Amino acid sequence: MRTEIRVGGLGGQGVILCGMIIGKAASIFDGKHATLIQAFGPEARGSAASAQVTVADEPIGYPYVRRPDVLVVMSPDAYTTFVPTLKEGGSLLYESDLVVPDKRLPTGAKVLGVPATRLAEELGRRLVMNIVMVGFFTATTKLISYEAARKAVLDSVPRGTEELNLKAFEAGFAYGQRLVSGEDSRVA
Amino acid sequence: MHADPKGVLTGLHFIDGDHAACEGAIAAGCRFAAGYPITPSTEVVERFAARIPLVGGVFIQMEDEIASSIAILGAAWAGHKVMTVTSGPGLSLMMEHIGYAAMTETPCVFVDVQRGGPSTGLPTLPAQADMMQVRWGSHGDYNVIALSPNSPQECFDLMIKAFNLAELYRTPVFFMMDEVVGHMTERVAIPRPEDIEVVPRRWTSRKPGDYRAYEPGEDLVPEMVKAGDGFRVHITGLTHDERGYPAMNPQAQDKLVRRLVDKIRKNAHKLVDVRGENLEDADVVVISYGITSRIAAAAVEEARAAGRKVGHLRLVIVWPFPEPLVAELASRVKAFVVPELNLGQMVREVERVVAGKAQVVSVPHAGGTVHQVEDILAKILEVAK
The missing domain is CATH 3.40.50.970 (Thiamin diphosphate (ThDP)-binding fold, Pyr/PP domains)
Structure with a gap:
């Protein structure tokens, strides 16, 4: 099976690292295949950034994401740019304080919001919002295992920041678990 | 080593x-x-x-x-x-x-x-x-x-x-x-x-005085020394003799330049590195290399799923071009399909070696992204009719 994931947001939000951790968890720690492609262009802090991750049981041929099964957006611009590409019945994971899903969603889309920035601020550093998102992704999509995601976070963050990042991961994971256990999810 | x-x-x-x-x-x-x-x-x-x-x-x-x-x-x-x-x-x-x-x-x-x-x-x-x-x-x-x-x-x-x-x-x-x-x-x-097997430099075993910098071995490749080892060495871009000294005449030119070409040409059979899939029963063979080979592989798989006898030859070593292998395929297949992210480069090598014995179809792309699987598949289905 092949699953396509697009992570979009602003330069500086850790969009690429978010995609990197998902890919690393899948390919190094879950033993699947994963390909990460980063959008290269005149990207800078504050401008658009996006990562494409394909996760599959078989080796991956075509490397780009065309119609994501999962769209993770951390900014309104990323939502506007990428929501038309989301597959019917796909999942939208969004930063719920920054993005407002609307009629542009494809039919049957699963919509899952998390106030990732706020949760990160509660931990003391807004910077870790991308890791909150990784936790949320892990809990809601189940594409990567909890153990693999946790290891990939530890393997990817700067030394000395492991504890903070793990807290961020757990916060996002817990929020996602509450959501998928039926309290607050809705279908567009 | x-x-x-x-x-x-x-x-x-x-x-x-x-x-x-x-x-x-x-x-x-x-x-x-x-x-x-x-x-x-x-x-x-x-x-x-x-x-x-x-x-x-x-x-x-x-x-x-x-x-x-x-x-x-x-x-x-x-x-x-x-x-x-x-x-x-x-x-x-x-x-x-x-x-x-x-x-x-x-x-x-x-x-x-x-x-x-x-x-x-x-x-x-x-x-x-x-x-x-x-x-x-x-x-x-x-x-x-x-x-x-x-x-x-x-x-x-x-x-x-x-x-x-x-x-x-x-x-x-x-x-x-x-x-x-x-x-x-x-x-x-x-x-x-x-x-991990690594090939060391082909250092000479000769002593200074005995050593000639451009005297080739049996495989046409000379042995090497390095600066500071006490050998007298002259290295020049001019046409040179076996000592390495300039030799401005047609005989020296022929000897040296022919060897530079021949050391690859005559060893080309040792320089074949390809990945072949389903070549045994193929009517059509896709020849690809680099990133395009991944898209081509997906297209070949779809074509085979649709019942077409299609094989895939991926060039890992692109130069020297594997001439005998492609010539052999040309004697028994109907057509070659050559997708590449240019407007037709390696396809010229395929055409040269196939020499009219089979159809050769280019799937050109000016670059900026990769082919779509469908583009290559369409060409395969067209020639596999």
Whole structure:
């Protein structure tokens, strides 16, 4: 099976690292295949950034994401740019304080919001919002295992920041678990 | 000989092709690189610059590509395994020294992470449009070796092979990546150093006085020495005799230049590296290389699922072109389909070797992205009717 994931947001939000951790968890720690492609262009802090991750049981041929099964957006611009590409019945994971899903969603889309920035601020550093998102992704999509995601976070963050990042991961994971256990999810 | 453990990061990594290529070079024993930054190749030398002081080597960021390409040749004659890393615009500037490397038989690796051209073109987007340039770009007659990886794992594995071939044949070896392969991140397994075979330099066993710098061995490749070892050596881009001294006459020219070409041409059977799939029963064969081979493989799979007898021949070593193999296929298949991220380069080699015995269909693409699977599939179905 092949699953396509697009992570979009602003330069500086850790969009690429978010995609990197998902890919690393899948390919190094879950033993699947994963390909990460980063959008290269005149990207800078504050401008658009996006990562494409394909996760599959078989080796991956075509490397780009065309119609994501999962769209993770951390900014309104990323939502506007990428929501038309989301597959019917796909999942939208969004930063719920920054993005407002609307009629542009494809039919049957699963919509899952998390106030990732706020949760990160509660931990003391807004910077870790991308890791909150990784936790949320892990809990809601189940594409990567909890153990693999946790290891990939530890393997990817700067030394000395492991504890903070793990807290961020757990916060996002817990929020996602509450959501998928039926309290607050809705279908567009 | 095994890889020096100091340079080998054994284990599983999730890294891009540029980084994997750098690790391959270090594992192969490369201890000197010079370069000038250019997208999409910069990450190779960025990593090299950070890693190589820990391994006991040197990176120099030169003032431009012209200087980079001559600096590595100097370092090679000082005894090091060397590479430079660039993209199309830089490669164009290096052409003079590629010819010099061929003429002086200096082992070296040129990494070309291809982007859309001509000129500045598409710095951040892929192409495979330097394939003929690396074969024919510098003036005069010579021959080269070129490899084309299609994944970060192969950027590691084949880079070791590239360095080994540079040492074996004492010729410039081109490592033909592209922007997608360079910037795509996948799992890369780096083996243990004792499982990595590296070819050492072909040092002479002769004593100073006995040694002639350009006296070839049986495989047409001469033995080498390095500066400082007490040998009297003359290295020149001029046509030279076996001592290395200028010899300005047609006989010397014929002897030397013919050998430069023949040392690849006559050893071409040892330089075949292809991946063939379903070639046994094929009516149609897709020939591809580099990133395009991944798209082609998906198209071939779909065509076979649709009941067409289609095979896939992927060129891992692109130069020398595997002539006997393609000629043999041409005698028994109906057609070849050749997708590439250029407007028809390697397809000319296919046409030349097939020589009218089968249909040859190009699937050109000007670059900037990869083919769609459907584009290649459509061509396959068209000729497989």
